[in-house]
């Protein structure tokens with residue numbers, strides 16, 4: 001059967017347009033705009049901790065991130081710990097924690113203290129932390145290991161110096177060769193070492209992408225998240241100015257290169273995450289933690305939660321965040337209850353992004369209603385060969401992986417639109433001038449700090 005995707009660009013346009021419309025509808029900023037109380041705890045859920053500080057802000061990134069300032073970050077971590085305790089007092093029980101950003105490792109001793117608190121409150125299995133290559137020093141690796149981090153995700157994007165330079169990351173986070181050396185040194189210290197890569201940068205040739213893939217194989221990295229370059233409206237101008245114009249027509253060819261280049265040593269864990277084949281006792285968590293947990297709680301400024309079919313957001317203002325938490329209030333400021341159909345679509349999208357949707361999961365959550373309500377989506381995806389209905393689950397085909405990659409990118413772009421709208425209210429905070437003293441990251445990662453951070457003991 002001929003592949004309909006590359007030969008039918010109309011199909012891709014239609015899919016993206018439909019997804020954009022549907023996501024926009026579901027994610028529309030019609031939050032109730034009222035301060036929300038912490039909802040009742042569900043049976044099981046995951047904890048996401050957002051740390052929005054970065055030493056250098058990348059032009060393509062539309063996540064909630066702000067310029068790092070040590071004193072602000074210190075106060076922020078203190079507020080985080082208070083917020084985490086609120087969920088404990090409310091009866092929540094978490095088994096996994098994911099710390100993302102921004103750059104969670106900007107203040108390693110504060111991160112360690114926060115993770116020690118989380119691990120003392122709940123029986124945590126997986127501790128995932130995001131970081132940047134300049135933090136992969138022996139000292140930092142020691143701190144993270146001592147704190148019980150068993151999955152470390154490092155933002156690499158590319159090993160190509162020309163690309164790193166134009167995105168400002170070579171100067172801030174190291175050259176391709178430095179990154180390779182640091183990753184080699186970090187390997188084996190964590191149960192899972194993940195690297196984040198991006199494909200389809202405007203000036204990225206297919207040969208450059210092939211060299212990136214070869215570097216990953218040579219380093220024998222455990223897991224790779226290979227994102228398509230997403231152009232949220234807020235970052236579009238900056239991307240065009242600094243990196244050039246993104247060509248969506250190349251996306252399919254680049255994605256095929258990723259798929260064929262990663263296999264067979266790596267197998268997909270989601271439509272854009274690849275895990276190295278090897279003996280593993282349990283499935284590893286992936287960057288898109290929302291795939292593996294129905295419900296999750298996000299703490300920190302600008303964090304989303306999904307609980308019992310409702311989406312929540314905490315305040316994007318770091319000032320308001322500190323004030324709310326300081327006064328003993330939860331930081332949840334927005335809430336939107338999804339309709340039953342929106343919930344089904346969310347589960348369909350997110351579940352299949354993780355490659356399979358078990359019938360038992362669907363039946364338990366929605367019963368037979370799922371099949372007739374979702375009939376158009378189910379039929380369309382099956383018809384174009386994106387999904388396969390096996391005896392126990394709906395599964396994605398390779399063709400489906402490309403569709404889901406596109407749809408997930410649309411989903412995240414829509415989330416970015418929401419972030420942009422929220423960040424508009426805090427323009428004064430985001431534009432505050434930066435003191436010269438904070439431009440020197442090694443001050444934080446120097447040996448003195450390392451020793452103080454190492455004073456924290458393991459909790460298990």
Ligand SMILES: C[S@@+](CC[C@H](N)C(=O)[O-])C[C@H]1O[C@@H](n2cnc3c(N)ncnc32)[C@H](O)[C@@H]1O
Pocket residue numbers: 054060061062063100101102103130131132154155156157196197198227228229230231232235
């Ligand atoms: C938000 S960052 C946080 C962790 C860390 N600061 C870093 O740079 O990796 C996590 C990852 O998101 C991905 N990312 C950010 N903006 C993106 C975009 N516009 N398109 C695709 N991926 C993006 C990058 O691969 C990045 O490594």
Ligand code: SF4
Pocket residue numbers: 053054056057058061062063065101102103132155
């Ligand atoms: S990609 Fe990472 S380091 Fe760059 S701005 Fe985004 S969160 Fe910060």
